[in-house]
Amino acid sequence: MGRSSLLCLAFGLRFFFFFRDQILEMFDHAYGSYMKYAYPADELMPLSCRGRVRGLEPNRGDVDDSLGKFSLTLIDTLDTLVLLNKFDEFEEAVKKTMRDVRLDNDVVVSVFETNIRVLGGLLGAHVMADHLRQRGDRMQWYRDELLHMAKDLGYRLLPAFNTTSGLPYPRVNLRYGVLNPLSRTGTESDTCTACAGTMILEFAALSRLSGDSVFEDHARKAMDVLWEKRQRGSDLVGTVINIHNGDWVRRDSGVVVHLVYFNHYIAIMKYISQPPLLLSVHMHNPTVSVRSWMDSLLAFFPGLQVLRGDLKPAIETHEMLYQVTKQHKFLPEAFTTEFRVHWGQHPLRPEFAESTYFLYKATGDPYYLKVGQSIVEKLNAHTRVPCGFAAVQDVRTGTHEDRMDSFFLAEMFKYLYLLFSEKSQLPFDIDDYVFTTEAHLLPVSLSTTRPPCLGNHTEDDLFTYSCPSTQTLFPNNPSFAKSIRDGYKYLTGVGRAHHTLPVRVKLVAEVTQSPEEEEEVVPHIVQLISPPFLGRTVLTAGPAKFGMDLTRQEHGVSQTVSEPYSACGPILNPEALQGHVAVALRGDCMFAAKARRLQEAGAVGVIFIDHREGSSSAETPLFQMVGDGATTDDITVPLVFLFSQEGAVLTSALQEHSNVDVLLLPKERQMGRDRPEKLNIRLRLTKKEQEEEEEGKDASTFQLLLEPGDGMIDERTPPADHCAASEEVRQP
């Protein structure tokens, strides 16, 4: 080995050790804070430095259904302690669990959350305790107490399956079950698909470890019902199902549905995956996307794709997610297809770290260590507080929320620690275990099914190389992952994108807004100038980086709404658009594509209106629309963007008055602001109209005269004393 290789190796090892130590220190801070300030409560409130006890804190709705007064965070953390080689702490924590935790609580809990966090936590911890016991140096006193607790909990969850269909109720009372009059639950009629279909992992493990098949039988039946209810044409399932008759309540289908049978996977790849995006579709009409935003939970999917051996889309989607974290620091709970924040909360979710770990395992590409490093650094820099780590209330402001969910300890630290650990540094062979939904570790040997790598592949099997192997997937091409990632480098608009993406749905950043960007966004306006607005209604607008440069010339004409409103298909009302400014809804396709189509149809400008309900320029920073990565020189009409509240002012004006004349121009050139005389518009009824009016006819025409005078222009809503000019206006 040459000197430079040795230096690289030494540097690499130091890099590894440094981050592993840092992760251990962070874990100690998080777990130590929970034990010190919160235990035996379910969760830590890291800002108040105390435990969250259900009933004593303001009710947060569904999210509180995870809290069963069973020291949730302690149980969820048990097997993490073993993985992190904290055996003393594990032994102590198991003893505390046995001594303090009660399951017979009169509390209504979520069946799904209790299954993945508590049942899964107890099973994972039992497997670890058993492993240590068998090694012979620890836990010799252990008598399967955790497995007994798991079985007890399993029996407490079973009443949920007491429905005609076999699909479980979403909630259960730990003491009274579902149908007991004291249970305070059992009125629900539907549940989420993942809630019904993913119980099988923990329930089957419980049956196989305890020897009692009742758990597996019930969970399998629920899974079979979902399979029966799948849409046969697409092989997709909806997201919410009626537990009594098995009818779909919500037919949108997305990857947050954790049911990924082979056929479902194929269907997801066919309809939902549009690398790098994953877009929910309608299960019966799967070529139609049902929303234009993605939620952060989908970040687990690249990891699952790695396990499926389907690396390319995994790399693409993960890279897209990484770009989003670069723009917003963390994955917001929901973000649009244009990578803007749809819902800004970030409750320290682990899915992105999870996928990063699996991609590193599959590719060995140090790039993923860098991604891990950025996760660690951002957690420390932006979420660490004196009593733990606090969720982010809004990634746009960085404000904290007083919560540290148990999955932060159960999952985040496992995946980060594994990412920076050599196999030999782990207390067991990690490849002998599967990760549950909550990252609890169950032995692969519990499975009676054939190992996936030995399956027979049919010609239809698109993913012949199950189980990732860098050798078979990209032989002699160590930069395979990089070559895929490079196509997504500027996806979110941080940096520049001047290339076409090799993806089914072409998508690059359409907006620029982030602080990293070099250009300032010049505020524009849409000024309504025809009667009765007379320039007093001024709507703040965002400019476009392509199309007519409005800083050089302004544009004024009346407008018409495009058909279809999204302007993503053939334009159906070209006659109406001729010579008018078109109004079109944002979403479904690129701004540039809409503009091109409307220009071709004869529109002389386009006002885009945001599709996110309630958005406004008062609350959302303005951005600049950019092109689609290809040349936009052919687009010559002026383009501006209105948030939906401002858009609503415009569309209701259009509804009331068939033609509304507008000016599109930079805000600093607003008509009448500095030069009021220029917009002192007086309306005179023509002589003809006066005559007709006298005859009782309503056939008003207007004559607009610009006169020097004392008229003043207000923004949006004029005060009453500025109505003088409009008093002369008659509605047509």
Ligand code: DMJ
């Ligand atoms: C975890 O509790 C589980 O991974 C669940 O399936 C999804 N949500 C959280 C983590 O975000």
